[in-house]
Amino acid sequence: MTGHSEGSIVRELQDKSNLPVGYSVVRGRRKTMAVHVRHQAVEVRVPFYVSQTQIQDFVYTHIPWILRKLEHKAAQDSQRPDLCDGGTVYYKARALRVRLIPAMSENVEITDTEMRLHGRGLTPERASKVLQRWLLAQARTVLPPRAEALAAYLQVAGRLKEVVFRKTKSKWGHCTSTGRIQFNWLIMMAPDAVIDYMICHEVGHLVHMNHSPKFWALVESVCPDYRRYVRWLRTHEHRLWL
Ligand SMILES: [Zn+2]
Structure with a gap:
C-alpha cells in the first residue's frame, strides 16, 4: 500500500x-x-x-x-474485536463470546462458543496483549515451517533468508527482495485456509517480486481457491484488527 x-x-x-x-x-x-x-x-x-x-x-x-x-x-x-468480558471477537470465521478470567498465568482457551482469556487484572487492553502474545506464539510455530516447505517445493528454498513477525498498520505479509518474509501475527485470527493463502502469496514473491499475471498464476498453482481468500480478507479483515 x-x-x-x-x-x-x-x-x-x-x-x-x-x-x-x-x-x-x-x-x-x-x-x-x-x-x-x-x-x-x-x-x-x-x-x-x-x-x-x-x-x-x-x-x-x-x-x-x-x-x-x-x-x-x-x-x-x-464489528471490531471487543475484548471486554462479554464482548465479541471474530476468530477463524466464528463470532466468539469473550470471557476474561482472573488467573496467575496467562492463557487463551478457545471453545465452541467462547474465547477465554486468562490473566491477572485483565482490562480490555491487557486482554489484547495476552491474546496477541498467544497469536504471536502460534505464528512462530506455524508460519516458518510452512513457508520453508513451500519454498522448497517451488525450488526457491535458497532465496528464503528469514521469516519475521511484525504488526503493521495495513499489511498481512510482506516479502523483500533480500528474501525476508514478514507476517502480521494477527493473521492467526483468520481461518487456516486464509493463512495458507498468505503463505503462498509471500513465498510466491520469492519467485516473482511483483503482482504480475505470472505471479498470480503461480499462486493459483499452489492455492487454487486464492480468489476466495483474497475476498474473505477484503470483507473481514477489519474484524481481526486488535
Ligand atoms: Zn504481494
Missing part, C-alpha cells in the same frame, strides 16, 4: 454542506478530483487550480456515495 503522491499539499477544512461530518480538501499536483472516506473523515483531493465552487459541486454530486461509505465504515467499526 502506498500513500498518495501529490507534491506539495494544502489542507483546508470545509463546512458540512449537507454532510453529517465536515470534509477536508487536499490540493496537490493531480489532474482530477477524488473523494476518500477513511473512518469517519472525508477528504477531497483536488488539483491546485479548481475553484471552491467546483469543489462544492463535486462534493454535492457525491453525497449519496459518501453517506453510503460512512455508514459502511460505521458498521465495520461496530
Whole structure:
C-alpha cells in the first residue's frame, strides 16, 4: 500500500454542506478530483487550480456515495474485536463470546462458543496483549515451517533468508527482495485456509517480486481457491484488527 503522491499539499477544512461530518480538501499536483472516506473523515483531493465552487459541486454530486461509505465504515467499526468480558471477537470465521478470567498465568482457551482469556487484572487492553502474545506464539510455530516447505517445493528454498513477525498498520505479509518474509501475527485470527493463502502469496514473491499475471498464476498453482481468500480478507479483515 502506498500513500498518495501529490507534491506539495494544502489542507483546508470545509463546512458540512449537507454532510453529517465536515470534509477536508487536499490540493496537490493531480489532474482530477477524488473523494476518500477513511473512518469517519472525508477528504477531497483536488488539483491546485479548481475553484471552491467546483469543489462544492463535486462534493454535492457525491453525497449519496459518501453517506453510503460512512455508514459502511460505521458498521465495520461496530464489528471490531471487543475484548471486554462479554464482548465479541471474530476468530477463524466464528463470532466468539469473550470471557476474561482472573488467573496467575496467562492463557487463551478457545471453545465452541467462547474465547477465554486468562490473566491477572485483565482490562480490555491487557486482554489484547495476552491474546496477541498467544497469536504471536502460534505464528512462530506455524508460519516458518510452512513457508520453508513451500519454498522448497517451488525450488526457491535458497532465496528464503528469514521469516519475521511484525504488526503493521495495513499489511498481512510482506516479502523483500533480500528474501525476508514478514507476517502480521494477527493473521492467526483468520481461518487456516486464509493463512495458507498468505503463505503462498509471500513465498510466491520469492519467485516473482511483483503482482504480475505470472505471479498470480503461480499462486493459483499452489492455492487454487486464492480468489476466495483474497475476498474473505477484503470483507473481514477489519474484524481481526486488535
Ligand atoms: Zn504481494
